[in-house]
Amino acid sequence: MELTPAESQALWLSARVAFFATAGCLPIGIAVGWFMARRVFPGKWIVDAMVQLPMVLPPVVPGYFLLLLLGTQGPIGGWLLTTFGVVIAFTWKGAVIASAVMAFPLMVQPVRLAFRMIDVRLEQAATTLGAAPWRAFLTITLPLAFPGIVAGSMLCFSRSLGEFGATMAFVGNIPGETRTLPLAIYSFINVPNGEAPAMRLALLSILLAVSALLVSHWINRRAERLLGYASLRDDHAAD
C-alpha cells in the first residue's frame, strides 16, 4: 500500500503524538493510580471525579478549556509565551497535551486496579527484610503491577491515536502540525474524491490498533511468565 506524503505525514504525526502522550501519562498515571489505590484522604472523590471527567465529557469541552488556559491569550499559555517564548496552541505539542488529558483516565484505571490487587503484606515482608518503602515499591509493588501498567499504557496509546474532538478544538486541523490520522480521515471525507485516501487511512488505523494490541499481549505474556503466573498455568496444564 503506497502512501501519499500527506498520508504518511498524518501517520507519523499520530504515532509521535500518541507516543509522547503515553510517555507523559505513564509516570503521572503510576503516581495517581498508587495514591488512589493506597491512600485515604479527604476530598479523594473530588480527585477521582477530576481524573474521570474527560472520559464522560464531550471531548470538545476539555479541548475548549485547554484553549482557554493554554492559548496564547490564556493565563498559562500567555505566561509560557512571554517567559519562554513557547507556543502550545495550534502546535503538535498541544495535540500531545490534548491526547494526554483525554487518555489519562484510561491509564489510571488499570494501574489503580493493579496496585489494589497487590497484597500489602508482601510490602510489609519486604520492610521487615530491611527494605525502605521506596525499595519495596521498586522491587515488589512495581514489578507486580507491571501487567496493569502495560494494559493502561496500551489503552492510553490507543485512545491517543483516536483523539479527535479535543484536538480539533484546541489545536485545529493543520496539515503537518496537528492533522493526525482521525483528523486526516475527517478532512478527506469532506473533499471530492477523498474516499480512496480516507479508506486507506481507515485501514491503516485498524492495522495500527491491532499491532498495538498484539504488542501489549506479547509483553503481558512475557511479564506473566516473569512474574511466575504462566509457569503455574503450564504446570496445571501438564497435570
Add this chain to the structure above:
Amino acid sequence: MLRIDVGFRRGAFELVARTGIDAGVTGICGPSGCGKSTLLGLVAGLLKPRSGTLRFGEQVLCDVSQRVFVPPWQRHFGMVFQDGQLFPHLSVRSNLLYGHAHLTAAERRFDLAAVAQLMEITSLLDRRPALLSGGERQRVALGRALLYSPRLLLLDEPLSSLDDRLKQQILPYLKRVKEETRIPMLYVTHSRSEVDYLADRVLTMEAGVLVTA
C-alpha cells in the same frame, strides 16, 4: 533484652502488653483474636502503638511520648508470616537473598549455601514460589528471614497453615535454627504443643492483655 510496654487500640479492640523477652525462644500462646499477631506487628514496627515504649537492649525502638519511632526496615528483626509471604515474581534464590543482599559483610552471619542446606531447599533455588508446597514455602520463608541475620526473629503462626503431618516435619527445622543460630525468637501460636516443643518459656495472652512482672 526486649522490653515491651505498649498500649494499642484499633476499633473496639484494645491491647496492653507489659513484659520482657530474653534470649532463647519465647512462646506467646493464646486463642485466635487475642492480639498475638498485633503484638508481633508492634514489635516489628508494622504497627504504631498508641502509648508506651519499646526497647531492644539499649536502643529505644519506640517512645510515644518522645515521638521516637524506628521504622521496621531499620529494626533489623526478621519476620516469618503465617502464609510465608514469598515474593511471587522472584525465584526462591532471589527471595532468600532479598534481605541478605543489602547487608554489609560484617552484618552477614550466614551464607546462602549453608541456610539452603539447613532448610533442605538447595534443589528448589531456581523455582518460583508458586510451584512450592506449603511446607517448602515456609522453609524458604524461614531461610529468607535467617539470611537477613536478624537480631530477633519474629514468628507469626508459621505453621498454622500446614496440616499436622507437615507441622511435624517443620518443627525440627525450627529447633535446628534455635540450636545452631542462637538467634532470640518470639514465637506466636495458638498451639500449645508447638511452644512446648520449642520454647524456653511460654507467655499466655488473653483478650488483648499480656502482663508479666
